[in-house]
Amino acid sequence: MSIAVKRVYEPPAKSDGYRVLIDRLWPRGLKKDEVPLDLWAKELAPSTALRQWFGHDPARWEGFRQRYAGELDKRAEHWRPLAERAAKHPVTLLYGARDEEHNNAVVMKAYLENWLRTHGPR
Numbered sequence: 001m002s003i004a005v006k007r008v009y010e011p012p013a014k015s016d017g018y019r020v021l022i023d024r025l026w027p028r029g030l031k032k033d034e035v036p037l038d039l040w041a042k043e044l045a046p047s048t049a050l051r052q053w054f055g056h057d058p059a060r061w062e063g064f065r066q067r068y069a070g071e072l073d074k075r076a077e078h079w080r081p082l083a084e085r086a087a088k089h090p091v092t093l094l095y096g097a098r099d100e101e102h103n104n105a106v107v108m109k110a111y112l113e114n115w116l117r118t119h120g121p122r
Contacts, residue, residue, distance in 0.1 A: 002090040003112055005105040009096070012036045017090025020082060022108055024048065027096035037094060043078045046104050047071055061102050068107045083112045087120070 004016065008027045012019065019037040024045035026032065046054070046068050054064040072079060085091055095105035 003086045003109050004090065004092040005109050006092050006094055007096070007100070008035060008037075008094040015090060016092040018085055019092050019094055020044075021094040021096075022105055023094075023096050024051065025096075041078065041082070043075060044072075044082075044108065051104075056097060056099055056102060058099070058102050064102075065107050068104060069111055072108070072111050079108070079112065083115055086112060087116055 002017065006016065008021055008023075008030065018039070021027075021035070021037050021040045022044045024042050026040075027035075045051070046064075050064065050067050050071065053067075054060050082091060093105040093108055095103045097103040
């Protein structure tokens with residue numbers, strides 16, 4: 001199992017494998033044809049209401065993690081193929097936030113790794 005997290009502004013690496021942007025909004029200052037990625041998975045991003053509530057405030061991190069996991073529980077048809085790919089091949093989750101510790105990609109990585117540990121790939 002190989003799931004990495006990386007800011008979309010960082011240069012790609014061969015070790016990235018399958019690169020997936022999991023933000024609902026396109027990252028500021030980047031043109032779509034300048035970003036090497038395999039998938040822009042808007043449907044895996046936190047809802048607009050949750051994103052606005054969180055506002056990248058570390059004081060709301062625990063609440064964000066729990067609420068986002070709840071949203072992901074309802075979107076298995078979108079994240080399960082990604083988890084199954086990560087069980088066999090490297091996957092890099094891309095995000096645009098400045099905070100490298102408190103962002104949706106960190107939550108998604110933990111969520112996918114937990115699911116793979118408890119359920120295994122199919």
